[in-house]
Amino acid sequence: MAKIELKNVTKSYGAVQVIKGIDLTIEKGEFMVFVGPSGCGKSTLLRLISGLEEITTGDMLFDGERVNNLIPSKRGIAMVFQSYALYPHMKVYDNMAFGMKLDRTSDAEIRKRVENAAKLLQIDHLLDRLPKQLSGGQRQRVAIGRAIVRDPRVFLFDEPLSNLDAALRVQTRLEIAKLHHSMSNVTMIYVTHDQVEAMTLADRIAVLRDGRLEQAGTPAELYENPNSLFVAGFIGSPKMNFLTGKFAEAEGCTTLGVRSEHIDVVPNGPWSGEVLHVEDLGSDHFLFVEIGSDEPIIVRRPGKADIAVGAKVSIAPRADHLYRFDADGRPVR
Amino acid sequence: MTAQKLLSTIAFYALVVVIVVFSVFPFYYAIVTSFATGTELFKVNYWPKAFSWANYETVLGGRNFVRSIWNSVFIATTTVVFALFLAVTASYALARVRFRGRGLLLMMILAVSMFPQIAVLAGLFELVRFLGIFNTPWAMILSYVIFTLPFTVWVLTTFMRDLPVEIEEAAIVDGATPWVIITKVFLPLLWPALVTTGLLAFIGAWNEFLFALTFTSSETTRTVPVAIGLLSGASQQEIPWGPIMAASVIVTVPLIILVLIFQRKIVAGLTAGGVKG
Numbered sequence A: 001m002a003k004i005e006l007k008n009v010t011k012s013y014g015a016v017q018v019i020k021g022i023d024l025t026i027e028k029g030e031f032m033v034f035v036g037p038s039g040c041g042k043s044t045l046l047r048l049i050s051g052l053e054e055i056t057t058g059d060m061l062f063d064g065e066r067v068n069n070l071i072p073s074k075r076g077i078a079m080v081f082q083s084y085a086l087y088p089h090m091k092v093y094d095n096m097a098f099g100m101k102l103d104r105t106s107d108a109e110i111r112k113r114v115e116n117a118a119k120l121l122q123i124d125h126l127l128d129r130l131p132k133q134l135s136g137g138q139r140q141r142v143a144i145g146r147a148i149v150r151d152p153r154v155f156l157f158d159e160p161l162s163n164l165d166a167a168l169r170v171q172t173r174l175e176i177a178k179l180h181h182s183m184s185n186v187t188m189i190y191v192t193h194d195q196v197e198a199m200t201l202a203d204r205i206a207v208l209r210d211g212r213l214e215q216a217g218t219p220a221e222l223y224e225n226p227n228s229l230f231v232a233g234f235i236g237s238p239k240m241n242f243l244t245g246k247f248a249e250a251e252g253c254t255t256l257g258v259r260s261e262h263i264d265v266v267p268n269g270p271w272s273g274e275v276l277h278v279e280d281l282g283s284d285h286f287l288f289v290e291i292g293s294d295e296p297i298i299v300r301r302p303g304k305a306d307i308a309v310g311a312k313v314s315i316a317p318r319a320d321h322l323y324r325f326d327a328d329g330r331p332v333r
Numbered sequence B: 001m002t003a004q005k006l007l008s009t010i011a012f013y014a015l016v017v018v019i020v021v022f023s024v025f026p027f028y029y030a031i032v033t034s035f036a037t038g039t040e041l042f043k044v045n046y047w048p049k050a051f052s053w054a055n056y057e058t059v060l061g062g063r064n065f066v067r068s069i070w071n072s073v074f075i076a077t078t079t080v081v082f083a084l085f086l087a088v089t090a091s092y093a094l095a096r097v098r099f100r101g102r103g104l105l106l107m108m109i110l111a112v113s114m115f116p117q118i119a120v121l122a123g124l125f126e127l128v129r130f131l132g133i134f135n136t137p138w139a140m141i142l143s144y145v146i147f148t149l150p151f152t153v154w155v156l157t158t159f160m161r162d163l164p165v166e167i168e169e170a171a172i173v174d175g176a177t178p179w180v181i182i183t184k185v186f187l188p189l190l191w192p193a194l195v196t197t198g199l200l201a202f203i204g205a206w207n208e209f210l211f212a213l214t215f216t217s218s219e220t221t222r223t224v225p226v227a228i229g230l231l232s233g234a235s236q237q238e239i240p241w242g243p244i245m246a247a248s249v250i251v252t253v254p255l256i257i258l259v260l261i262f263q264r265k266i267v268a269g270l271t272a273g274g275v276k277g
Helices: A042-050 A092-102 A107-120 A136-148 A166-182 A195-201 A219-224 A229-234 B002-034 B038-042 B054-061 B065-096 B102-112 B117-131 B137-162 B165-173 B178-189 B191-207 B210-214 B224-229 B241-272
Strands: A004-013 A016-026 A031-035 A057-062 A077-080 A154-158 A187-192 A204-209 A212-217 A241-243 A255-258 A263-265 A271-280 A284-290 A297-302 A312-317 A323-325
Touching (some): A031 A195, A042 A187, A092 A107, A136 A166, A187 A195, A229 A255, A263 A297, B054 B241, B065 B102, B065 B191, B102 B137, B117 B137, B137 B210, B191 B224, B224 B241
Parallel strands (some): A031 A204
Antiparallel strands (some): A204 A212, A241 A255, A271 A284, A271 A312
């Protein structure tokens, strides 16, 4: 329910500046994902918003109200931690009720809220158990439930899926997406290093790098119009192909980028070489073609693989899907 | 191969027996002696020959021995309560609050425990006189807390450091103050450490002799070790071995029972604490 504004926010630990001036507005009810490589400051930024860390300079506003020095519990936030951080000695019910008990909410109200949240997350049969008696996925739900019952203005997720196995991760991702739809007026901020999670969950993504905001936009914007070489390389799987040297010079840039699905195998293309490796995923397949660039070019084609390893192929990028970057990694338009 | 295995098994248990006998024999001999009377006392008996409660009757019927036991119970318990309260709050700060000079402070706390009792006795005596608590239980409680705290603080600080930071942060987001975090979140997780350190503090206070001897003057304020040490016989030449042994057994048994009870709790607590988040 809160609009969050960051105005030139910085954070330093002693002489080391880890957040180097970030301006960002997160709209009411938006699902914003912070993504970036490890050490880029995304978790720190989340902790600054939560109030667990204080910002060094700059301003933070929730609905226009300055919250720089407000303690976490007064900001109306709820947080889901990477390790769940459930209280090991409390039953699930008490874990979820703990915050409200400190608020001196009435017992009847606590029971109502906990039971509603438990029903929503399908953990109502687990309320009498201790965290150690639950599986990883169930603990994660309890952690989310503990956040829901606080009825927060802002929901913060710190890499909540990284302790789950692959299958459970996809399932829980879907649940978080459903949660966002059902609580559409709650602002959610989600930190991950996994760009697939970012692309699938986000209304908007903020790509961070080395304490700075690299680009913020919808998943489609970042995918189609990356504002820098870094964003182009970070968003999308497999990674965008980057070519330098003579390949780039031919297009009048320093680095030429082209996504794997925008390259076709043609009879007489500009680039040709040997197929080093084939990855067949069933629905589509990837060819790794050695054309003399720094790294083999990845070509994505639909259907089953029909070209064998060792074959010579000729490939051509689609001219309207070329990304050109200058020496500073900025796009050439 | 099997012969060698058998031999090493026998050697292992032989060593176990030697260690057990070595550590238990003095107490066993005290028990045997405590049931002996008269001239039996001065014969070396490894098995109880006569069996008599006379020594126990002498001790418990004595003027102030029961009073001494209650003094000891009160002093040891109060020491444990004070020491744990101070140590838990101090170790929270030392483990979780960043402040200048934290490492130095920890080293100083450790340094305090290096001084032998006799070295601080005179100074402590002055302090006790100054506070006007000479010949009261509080003199002992004060000095025992001083000597227990370094160890207690260090152990609890190490434990507290190992508790996941995220649990504390979750509590902060839930609106918990440091006091609530300590009492509602950390204390239940620290049970095994509290039981261990509390028990050791209790044993230390229960067995202490030098301070108890120095800071008491009347028979009614004595603790058990002093009372035993000052047990006297009918004449100055007679050392009443029988009653001394009986008294020793009486004061040791509660400790053994305490350790046995809490040992189970310690083991149970340690396994239950193995939950991550």
